[in-house]
Amino acid sequence: MSTDLPHTSGAPTLEDVARVAGVSRATVSRVINGIRNVAPDIQEAVHRAIATTGYVPNRAARSLVTRRTGAVALVVSGAGDAKGGEPFESRVFADPFFGRVASGVVGYLRPRGIHPVLMLADSAQTRDDVVSFLRQGSADGALVVSTHGEDPLPKLLVDAGLPAVLWARPARPIPISYVDLAHRAGAALAADHLVARGCRRVATISGPFDVPAAQDRLSGFQEAMAGHGHPYVPAVEGDFMPASGEAGMHRLLKEHPDIDGVFVANDLMAQGALLALRDLGRRVPEDVAVIGFDDSAAVTCRPPLTTVRQPMEDMAAEMARLLLAHAADPDFQVTSVIVQPTLVVRESA
Amino acid sequence: MSTDLPHTSGAPTLEDVARVAGVSRATVSRVINGIRNVAPDIQEAVHRAIATTGYVPNRAARSLVTRRTGAVALVVSGAGDAKGGEPFESRVFADPFFGRVASGVVGYLRPRGIHPVLMLADSAQTRDDVVSFLRQGSADGALVVSTHGEDPLPKLLVDAGLPAVLWARPARPIPISYVDLAHRAGAALAADHLVARGCRRVATISGPFDVPAAQDRLSGFQEAMAGHGHPYVPAVEGDFMPASGEAGMHRLLKEHPDIDGVFVANDLMAQGALLALRDLGRRVPEDVAVIGFDDSAAVTCRPPLTTVRQPMEDMAAEMARLLLAHAADPDFQVTSVIVQPTLVVRESA
């Protein structure tokens, strides 16, 4: 068992391992990939050779022939030219929403040896970059989280025939798989709870209207309240950020001082609403009951927030699962998975 | 100019473009990579051919020969077997700290066409995965953010001769580039401000002692206070999470009811401390002045938090810059960049 020098400088290759083991390249490849039967003693020899050479297969070479990369793009897509001066990436990554999605994706992909590549698409240029990235074969598919409904990226991906899975139903129907929450059902859960605890003057702070999920939560809530005999529900529009929840609550109370229950379309805004309520001396939940949505910032609120839980990690994992299925089988059928939310009762309602 | 069919199915290759343009593969490659002179009319023809074929260079093939990938690993490294039952990825990505680092990294890398690959290293197995990933040539280097000082990953990377840059100075000195904050100077800023506004009974809530940055903030604060004639500063240890700030504040006030100023080692804990103070009826800053650290959650606090600002995005961008330098030139010297913090005065102190 002479350990020949690894022929030249640089990393050892299959060839080197084969030479050390005294077999052919093909056999080493078979052992590594566990394909076909290889005699146990030869397997043993190959493993020893791999250990002594410190061989690691070259990813580029492998993916050149297999046409698979073991990577997927995790794309956050939205409009960069928003109001704020802050760059898109700051706003995106600061959002706990992104963190939870990333967490779910990583949790699913990691045990499978797949790695997510972080990408941002906030302009025509960067959207094209995403498409090129995939067409280059840099990743096997894309997981897309859009910050608003009219995002053009999903359609680009579909047109290019690239495997992709969306977070949330796109505004215009296109043939693409996605995972979404039953927002209306979630809003109804909140309405039921508010009514059950005896609230008579109920209002809501909604998300931005250009986000389909926000529309669904609003209309779902209104309908459920109508079903309970409350056809009119005061509503103000927020932007899903804490400050807008605070401002919205102030506006609501100014116009309707007798409000005793509020459904806020996400926890971040609910956090703001809670601050406003406290500033105005309203007790929660005694004077005003508050229900949030997402269960993202709920435990750090004062009082802890009753909220509609969206199991983001599970949903993100499901996206990853669907994407791998699409990548493995081009004929895998377009699928949409709708997840049911649950009400988490804490102290605010 | 007959547009031959792209020879078979599958993506068009350099060969196809060359045939359509009526030149050789080499020439097309030259045009694409802008290397050497190519006659203007031929360039033109090549560009037309690229457009008509819809050609995109194959990343794997390219990186097989160039030995560069255009990707870097963004690794969050720490211990998975922590107290909480939550998986490592949840804790990591929920932290606004990670979001800001990611934002800075992406901001720098994106214009340069480099993509970050998200990785987690929370066990011996996953640390090896990171090393293998890089040795496979899946990425050109690693950006490592460790959650505690004794992380073994940096040493593994150095020993393997892989380009890597760390967030924060490692606990044991190893020859690796890193970017860090002047924590002691930041803590001194807080001490000076507290003393200047007339606080006489000052305490601190520190971070976990196994994090070097936490130690530095604590000892830097103590030393600065000693310099102001306060040799003894009550201190309790937290874990950088909001709940521990709240608990710490309660403990501090129980043991030292006359406290009129607190330096909290990060904003998340300061947020908790603020809640505790409010629950106990202490006014901020009139009764107790509070200074946080990081400037991460400061504006959503009540009152808005005076804090020591750590320019995380800039620091992360600097990490990326150093990494690319190391990747481009193996002889690039090991460098440590220490960034100066600033005090941001808001309302809490």
Next chain:
DNA sequence: GCGACGCCGGAGAGCGCTCTCCACCCCCGT
């Protein structure tokens, strides 16, 4: 006892690209 079949290892052809040579041509100097 002989042919056929199955099992297992080796040879070699690419995957799509870059890059080093080399050949060619045009222009200039003497």
Next chain:
DNA sequence: ACGGGGGTGGAGAGCGCTCTCCGGCGTCGC
């Protein structure tokens, strides 16, 4: 008019891997 040099395009050798095909050998059936 002829040799040489600079600039430009083409040919072809790989980069490290997978995978199909083939050949050799052992075994089983009749």
